[in-house]
Structure formats: structure tokens, C-alpha cells
Amino acid sequence: MAERTAVIVGGGIGGMAAAAGLHRRGWTVRVLEQAGAFTEVGAGISVWPNAFRALAAVGVTGSLGAGPIGVAGGLRDWRGRWIVRMDDTTDATRHTGAAVVAHRAQLLDALLDQVPPECRMAGVPVRAVRHAGHRAVVSHDGGELDADLVVGADGVRSAVRSSLWPDAAPPVYAGQTAWRIVMPRPESQAAPGARAWAETWGPGGVFGMFPMSQDRIYCYATATVPPGGHGPDGELAELRRRFRDWCDPIPAVLAAARPEHVLRNDIYYLPRLPAYVDGPVALVGDAAHAMTPNLGQGGCQALEDAAALSVLAGTEPDLAVALRRYDELRRPRTQQLWRRSLLGGTVAHLVPAPLRVARNAVLRAVPRSLFLRSLAQPFSWRPPAEIVTK
Numbered sequence: 001m002a003e004r005t006a007v008i009v010g011g012g013i014g015g016m017a018a019a020a021g022l023h024r025r026g027w028t029v030r031v032l033e034q035a036g037a038f039t040e041v042g043a044g045i046s047v048w049p050n051a052f053r054a055l056a057a058v059g060v061t062g063s064l065g066a067g068p069i070g071v072a073g074g075l076r077d078w079r080g081r082w083i084v085r086m087d088d089t090t091d092a093t094r095h096t097g098a099a100v101v102a103h104r105a106q107l108l109d110a111l112l113d114q115v116p117p118e119c120r121m122a123g124v125p126v127r128a129v130r131h132a133g134h135r136a137v138v139s140h141d142g143g144e145l146d147a148d149l150v151v152g153a154d155g156v157r158s159a160v161r162s163s164l165w166p167d168a169a170p171p172v173y174a175g176q177t178a179w180r181i182v183m184p185r186p187e188s189q190a191a192p193g194a195r196a197w198a199e200t201w202g203p204g205g206v207f208g209m210f211p212m213s214q215d216r217i218y219c220y221a222t223a224t225v226p227p228g229g230h231g232p233d234g235e236l237a238e239l240r241r242r243f244r245d246w247c248d249p250i251p252a253v254l255a256a257a258r259p260e261h262v263l264r265n266d267i268y269y270l271p272r273l274p275a276y277v278d279g280p281v282a283l284v285g286d287a288a289h290a291m292t293p294n295l296g297q298g299g300c301q302a303l304e305d306a307a308a309l310s311v312l313a314g315t316e317p318d319l320a321v322a323l324r325r326y327d328e329l330r331r332p333r334t335q336q337l338w339r340r341s342l343l344g345g346t347v348a349h350l351v352p353a354p355l356r357v358a359r360n361a362v363l364r365a366v367p368r369s370l371f372l373r374s375l376a377q378p379f380s381w382r383p384p385a386e387i388v389t390k
């Protein structure tokens with residue numbers, strides 16, 4: 001095949017994975033990132049078996065320096081009563097497979113390792129994209145670049161989407177803000193059999209806690225509040241106040257955290273798009289389908305998008321055919337998970353006590369194997385088969 005060129009807008013997880021996958025299949029790639037460096041925020045990210053298959057398809061193997069999630073734990077109410085309890089040695093590991101909570105920086109570094117430095121341009125905000133015959137042209141602060149393929153991997157407020165999908169609805173505030181904490185493993189969680197690895201649901205809020213490695217843990221919390229808020233005396237003080245009456249070890253873990261460990265972001269989702277492809281331009285990740293974090297699948301889907309796009313565009317000689325197939329494969333799957341995630345967030349954040357009691361009773365009555373099977377349903381994804389060209 002003649003040399004083919006791709007410009008990738010955005011050097012986050014989705015963009016770097018697309019760059020890695022296309023570079024691996026012989027494309028000449030250039031990644032334009034608006035930030036001054038290719039970096040990720042200091043937070044954890046759940047990486048499920050579907051994402052590990054996507055990573056393998058773009059050339060990344062290994063455990064990302066993280067230990068498996070499949071430990072004793074489950075889902076509790078804020079008083080500490082188990083709603084769904086799992087045992088390390090039984091169902092949980094079987095259903096979650098090789099899932100880990102990795103540090104985002106480690107995931108991004110593993111992707112950056114697959115893309116030569118000369119292909120990456122930091123400090124280059126893209127302003128717009130337009131078609132030029134069968135090709136596309138990207139305008140950035142320093143000029144223009146044209147390519148056979150442009151990948152919009154520029155997140156929930158995508159400039160690529162604004163250029164070519166002008167009728168797309170803007171991102172919507174999901175009703176919750178999220179805090180994320182990466183911190184040293186506290187004393188209460190040091191025992192090998194510690195049972196509090198769990199997501200805990202309370203009135204209008206969630207607190208989650210998972211091991212990342214021998215010496216670090218990842219916590220996240222959400223609360224139903226108006227957008228744009230800030231803790232008046234800092235986010236850690238805000239968290240300690242909000243979660244002080246929640247069950248052990250949440251207050252103790254927050255007591256051991258430090259203010260610099262805490263990140264806060266409002267959660268936005270993107271209303272569904274009618275297409276992920278326009279001519280030689282394809283959207284991946286949050287630019288196409290930003291979803292609420294309740295399934296822990298947003299980033300995993302960005303990786304799946306990148307793997308599917310690079311397998312199809314990398315091996316199908318007719319790019320238009322490859323991109324049509326990309327849209328057909330990715331839109332139904334990501335939009336189904338988007339819906340499930342939104343529903344999961346609504347169910348997790350119920351406020352009225354009678355509704356919460358009823359929800360917990362229903363979940364307790366569901367056979368554990370059925371609960372785990374439904375949770376694990378997204379994990380069976382595999383990348384499209386490579387098309388063999390002569």
C-alpha cells in the first residue's frame with residue numbers, strides 16, 4: 001500500500017492509542033496535543049479485559065504496573081451493609097478477568113512508548129478541520145496540516161466535532177461532581193484480606209476504593225450537586241465533611257489523604273451522535289461518546305475505538321470502506337454502554353430513602369452470578385479481525 005498519512009487531534013488515551021495502532025500498521029502519523037506536554041491527570045483508571053485486548057491490538061502488553069481488581073469486596077450501603085458481596089476466590093475474579101486499576105500516567109506512558117517522539121507535537125491547539133477532496137485539513141495555531149485521515153480524539157469538548165458536526169448537541173452536566181484520589185495505602189487496608197475494597201452507595205453519592213499496587217490505592221467519590229462548585233476550605237475538607245458519617249474505613253481513609261492527592265471534576269456526557277465519521281474524519285473516545293464514569297468504561301471504549309479504527313484503516317485498502325465499517329461497529333456498542341452507564345449513575349445516586357431501600361433490596365435478591373454476568377457483559381469484546389491484503 002502507498003504511504004498513508006493520519007493527523008490525530010488530541011494526545012490523550014484515545015489519541016495515543018489510535019496513533020500507536022496506525023503507526024504499527026505502517027501509517028505516517030502526527031499527533032497534535034494542545035497541552036504543553038503529553039501527560040495525564042493524577043488519577044486511577046479501571047482497565048477491563050476488553051481494554052487489554054484493545055491495548056494488545058495497538059502494541060501494548062503487560063499489566064501497566066497494577067495489581068488485579070479481583071479482590072474480596074463488593075457493593076455496600078453507606079452504613080456498611082453489603083448489597084452485593086464478592087469473594088476473591090470465587091465469582092469476582094472469574095468475571096472480571098485481568099481487570100486492574102492503573103495509574104493514568106502509566107497507561108499513557110505505555111501508549112507513548114509505541115509512538116516515535118518525532119510523530120508527537122505538544123502545545124499545538126487545533127482550531128478547525130475541513131474537507132479537501134478525499135483528504136482533510138487541520139488548522140492549528142502554527143498553520144495547517146493535511147492528511148488522508150484525521151482522527152478527532154480531542155475529548156468531550158472536541159474542536160473536530162464542532163467543525164464537522166455543527167448540529168451536535170453540546171455536552172450535558174450529568175448532575176454529579178467527582179473527586180479522585182491516588183494515595184499511599186493506609187494502615188486499614190494493609191492486611192492481605194482487607195474486605196473494604198468496594199463501591200459504597202449513600203444518599204446522592206458514591207465512594208469507591210480499590211488497590212492500585214502494593215503501596216497505593218485509588219479512591220473516587222461523587223455527589224449530586226450543581227455544576228461549578230468548589231469546597232470553600234479545599235476539596236479534601238469538603239470530602240471529609242460529606243463522608244464523615246459513612247461506614248468504615250471511608251472516614252479513616254480520608255483522614256489519611258492529603259489535600260494534594262485530591263482532584264475534582266464535574267461529570268459531563270455527550271448526547272448521542274448520528275455518526276462517528278464524516279468523509280476522511282473519524283471521532284474516537286470522548287469526542288464521540290463521552291459517558292458517565294459509572295461503568296468505568298469511557299477510557300476502555302476510547303481504547304476499543306482506537307484498536308478498531310487502526311485495524312480497519314490499517315488493513316482495508318479503501319479508507320472509505322474502513323471508516324464506514326468503523327462507524328457501523330463502534331456506534332451501537334458505545335451508545336449501548338453510554339446508556340447503561342447513565343442508568344447506572346441514576347440508580348447509584350438515588351436520594352429518597354424509600355427508593356434506596358427498595359433498590360438495595362432488589363439488588364440483594366438478584367443472584368450474584370447473574371449480577372456479575374451482567375457487569376461482565378462488556379468485557380468479552382474483541383478487535384475486528386485483521387484484513388489480509390496481498
Ligand SMILES: Cc1cc2nc3c(=O)[nH]c(=O)nc-3n(C[C@H](O)[C@H](O)[C@H](O)COP(=O)(O)OP(=O)(O)OC[C@H]3O[C@@H](n4cnc5c(N)ncnc54)[C@H](O)[C@@H]3O)c2cc1C
Pocket residue numbers: 009010011012013014015032033034035044045046047124125126127153154155156157158159178179180265266267284285286287291293296297298299300301302
Ligand atoms: C471522574 C471520572 C472517572 C473515570 N473513570 C474511568 C475509569 O475508571 N475507567 C475508564 O475506562 N474510564 C473512566 N473515565 C472516562 C475516561 O477518563 C475518558 O473516557 C477518557 O479519558 C477519554 O479519553 P480521550 O482520549 O477520548 O479524551 P481525553 O482524555 O479528554 O483526551 C483528549 C486530549 O485532547 C486534547 N485536546 C483537547 N482539545 C484539543 C484541541 N483543540 N487541539 C489539540 N488537542 C486537544 C486534550 O488536552 C487531551 O489531551 C472516567 C472519567 C471521569 C470524569
